[in-house]
Amino acid sequence: MARIWVYAEMTAGGVVEKTALEILTKARTLDGDVEAVALGPGATAAAAILGEHGAKTVYASDDPVYGEYVAWPASHALHELTKEHQPNLILFPSTYESRDVAARLAARTGSTIMSNATDLLGASSAQTAIFGGSLLVDVTLEGPDPKIVLVRPKSFDAEPSGGSAQVVPVEVAIPDAVKRSKRVERIVAESSGPKLEEAPVVVAGGRGLGNRDNWKLVEELAGAIGNAAVGATRAVVDAEWVPYALQIGQTGKTVKPRVYLAVGISGATQHIVGMKSSDRIIAINKDAEAPIFQLSDLGIVGDALKIVPALVQEVKSRKA
Numbered sequence: 001m002a003r004i005w006v007y008a009e010m011t012a013g014g015v016v017e018k019t020a021l022e023i024l025t026k027a028r029t030l031d032g033d034v035e036a037v038a039l040g041p042g043a044t045a046a047a048a049i050l051g052e053h054g055a056k057t058v059y060a061s062d063d064p065v066y067g068e069y070v071a072w073p074a075s076h077a078l079h080e081l082t083k084e085h086q087p088n089l090i091l092f093p094s095t096y097e098s099r100d101v102a103a104r105l106a107a108r109t110g111s112t113i114m115s116n117a118t119d120l121l122g123a124s125s126a127q128t129a130i131f132g133g134s135l136l137v138d139v140t141l142e143g144p145d146p147k148i149v150l151v152r153p154k155s156f157d158a159e160p161s162g163g164s165a166q167v168v169p170v171e172v173a174i175p176d177a178v179k180r181s182k183r184v185e186r187i188v189a190e191s192s193g194p195k196l197e198e199a200p201v202v203v204a205g206g207r208g209l210g211n212r213d214n215w216k217l218v219e220e221l222a223g224a225i226g227n228a229a230v231g232a233t234r235a236v237v238d239a240e241w242v243p244y245a246l247q248i249g250q251t252g253k254t255v256k257p258r259v260y261l262a263v264g265i266s267g268a269t270q271h272i273v274g275m276k277s278s279d280r281i282i283a284i285n286k287d288a289e290a291p292i293f294q295l296s297d298l299g300i301v302g303d304a305l306k307i308v309p310a311l312v313q314e315v316k317s318r319k320a
């Protein structure tokens with residue numbers, strides 16, 4: 001039976017990055033023994049939630065070295081663990097941190113590495129989207145084990161199954177040679193309201209808003225709705241109206257809210273891949289031919305600069 005590992009990235013807050021739980025939920029449906037590796041402060045305590053989501057064993061180390069130094073110590077430890085336990089497949093969340101670790105591990109093991117997987121089909125095959133998300137392809141991975149696959153966030157829902165995991169302490173010594181990139185500072189982007197990736201409603205703005213001053217319309221609408229996060233297209237981020245942390249799409253975040261409101265967004269494929277799984281999509285665009293309308297449940301053709309203020313008033317008066 002295949003041995004399938006999930007790399008359970010530990011966040012700075014000492015909890016498991018949520019995508020790892022999504023991947024575990026899927027991995028436990030595959031034909032194989034599912035195990036997790038958690039490295040960094042909070043790892044041992046995280047075994048409980050990893051077990052609930054399908055890991056039978058958790059290789060854990062609470063050593064702060066994994067948080068203090070970027071990627072190298074984790075890839076070193078994983079490599080040593082891989083030699084000892086011989087997993088067939090290692091699944092990584094497609095986050096900034098985990099991508100670094102996975103790439104360094106692949107360089108050490110000579111494994112095939114596949115990025116941006118949207119579904120997992122077995123211990124050596126996965127699915128991904130090509131041509132800007134317009135076509136899904138099944139990929140069979142060749143080369144030596146372990147195969148390495150980076151999985152896109154929100155590809156699966158994280159659901160506990162009620163299981164529990166045995167904890168195996170990781171006792172790999174971390175040599176100074178891999179303490180290369182020290183993390184000197186963490187800057188937490190200021191934000192109010194729900195996190196973009198978790199908000200039930202996302203109000204996203206695009207270049208159609210015209211200029212940075214009009215961006216406040218998007219914020220006002222999100223504020224009026226309540227419990228809504230603000231997102232943006234790359235065009236708006238590149239124009240420096242908003243920080244990169246708000247970017248949704250191929251090179252930004254993936255969101256899956258109950259309602260996605262696209263304001264002045266054309267619907268380029270690179271944007272759509274980050275939001276197309278939203279439950280309901282509402283678009284406001286003055287161009288009736290804008291591609292965003294093809295995937296919208298409700299389309300409003302008109303000037304966002306007039307429609308959004310009216311919508312804000314309407315939402316406020318109904319709430320009152």
Ligand SMILES: Cc1cc2nc3c(=O)[nH]c(=O)nc-3n(C[C@H](O)[C@H](O)[C@H](O)COP(=O)(O)OP(=O)(O)OC[C@H]3O[C@@H](n4cnc5c(N)ncnc54)[C@H](O)[C@@H]3O)c2cc1C
Binds near residue numbers: 252
């Ligand atoms: C490698 C690569 C990666 C990329 N990654 C991303 C990514 O992660 N995320 C992303 O978003 N993009 C990404 N892009 C860019 C993407 O291709 C598009 O250029 C971008 O999404 C367009 O943003 P936009 O919809 O805001 O702007 P535009 O395409 O310029 O669309 C503006 C829309 O606003 C409408 N409009 C204009 N005025 C009004 C008005 N007054 N009222 C209502 N509507 C109005 C227009 O009709 C138009 O449809 C990437 C591109 C590349 C090449």
